[in-house]
Amino acid sequence: MFPLERQQKIIELLTIRKVMKITELTDELKISVDTLRRDLNILTDQGRIEKIYGGVKLAESRFGESSMDERMVSHLEEKDRIARKCSEFVAEGDCIYIDSGSTTYQIAKYVKHRKKLTVVTNSLPVAMELMDSDVELIMIGGKIRREEQSVVAYEYIFNFHELNVQKAFICCSGITIERGISDYNLEEAITRKKMIELSKEVYVMADSTKFGKDVTVSIASLDKIDCIVTDSNVNRSFIPKFKKTGTELVIAEM
Known part of the structure; x- marks a missing residue:
């Protein structure tokens, strides 16, 4: 799976489950913690997700329109x-x-x-x-x-x-x-x-x-x-x- 595909999958999972732990994401995507952290850093820099203690969630939409994800x-x-x-x-x-x-x-x-x-x-x-x-x-x-x-x-x-x-x-x-x-x-x-x-x-x-x-x-x-x-x-x-x-x-x- 390419990085862009993995990152889209992370967004899809978070849209459904709202909050996920790091271990849940590595198990779901079958990737290493280091690979996951790189993807999460990219998504965080893009403002698409927020890191919380032990896991991540979708970033809150600030506008009337819901996010593309x-x-x-x-x-x-x-x-x-x-x-x-x-x-x-x-x-x-x-x-x-x-x-x-x-x-x-x-x-x-x-x-x-x-x-x-x-x-x-x-x-x-x-x-x-x-x-x-x-x-x-x-x-x-x-x-x-x-x-x-x-x-x-x-x-x-x-x-x-x-x-x-x-x-x-x-x-x-x-x-x-x-x-x-x-x-x-x-x-x-x-x-x-x-x-x-x-x-x-x-x-x-x-x-x-x-x-x-x-x-x-x-x-x-x-x-x-x-x-x-x-x-x-x-x-x-x-x-x-x-x-x-x-x-x-x-x-x-x-």
Whole structure:
């Protein structure tokens, strides 16, 4: 197991168990104490975990948005169903954009074996998932957001308009009929706005907990979104409301 994989596994274990002892982690990962301490030092320096007496725990999130590591393992079944449904919209030969986010990450697993597929992304986990596949991978260049494991880009350092993207798969933190989709971070919103503007078709991948929320930064109104794919736990009162918009609401069933 590579160091990055081990470190992600540590985060996943801590998200589930909250607090773990050093001995529990070495047994779970089947590694030496010295190897574990190196991984823990890296995660501590990144601000992702906190050391406590005899063990470690996840660092407390200081903002309204939960950490990427928490989101990567929460509502996982729903996110997997959403990703599987969205993968049906991807054809061989497509050039698609996969946004940074815990839900959009899941689609990478379903498209990695497609032929003649080009994936543009700003997500480090997506890039790692596709690294050893036959997918043509284009990584957006810019500033690394360590807490989100993503890259945020600006026009002066990345020429967005050179991209020819057929389909964009976008994440968000909030969805309302009146205001469309929104997110907590301005820098992430800039990249999402740009990719929505450039892409021929826009799919928003959002689990049901995002509906009815209008958070810090507006990304796009619904008239800019072709389709929102969510899980079957969505409040049914939203279904007739979406029928009055130009945005298709697709529910990924079991």
